Amino acid sequence: MTTPSTRQKLRQRLYLKEYLKELAALTGRPVQCGDLLSLEQTADLQAARQKCGVEAAVSTDILFSDRGSERFGAFLRRLHDANPSAIYVWTPRTIDCGALLVPSLSAIQWGFDFAVNEEGILAFVTSDLADRLLLDFSELPTDEQRMKIEIQGPNWGSVAY
Secondary structure, three states, X not given: OOOOOHHHHHHHHHHHHXXXXXXXXXXXXXXXXXXXXXXXXXXXXXXXXXXXXXXXXXXXXXXXHHHHOHXXXXXHHHHHHHOOOOEEEEOOOHHHHOOEEEXXXXXXXXXXXXXXXXXXXXXXXXXXXXXXXXXXXXXXXXXXXXXXXXXXXXXXXXXXX
16 A cells, blocks of 8 residues: 555545536435545456456447436346446545445446536446446537446446447
């Protein structure tokens, strides 16, 4: 484990309040500092995930509003069936504030607002580090809100949308 630098601790203090609100919106429950992995554990987790190697990703593009559809729900159930491990929730602030582990994809409130984070990026990594679901959402010049779904891993990579 590495010890967080003064700069990392400052970034944590700067982003933590917003990050906890973001996680609360994603999980539908209050999230406290004590629910998060330490910065050291989070950095170790990120390093371990990177050592797993890069598998080919499968992606599809949908309307952002489709994440409330039966088809999207069925897709999430198939992902869970393929790898029912707990998942780490990753946002652009996770490395600065600490990762959150939730029991499964079903612990996520998929009706989250488009503005849940300004970067429009969410990732969900299984606790065994084998599989990843990346959501990249953006607004087109026509004001249409889209979401790219990208899956990777030996279990989730073969699950069709």
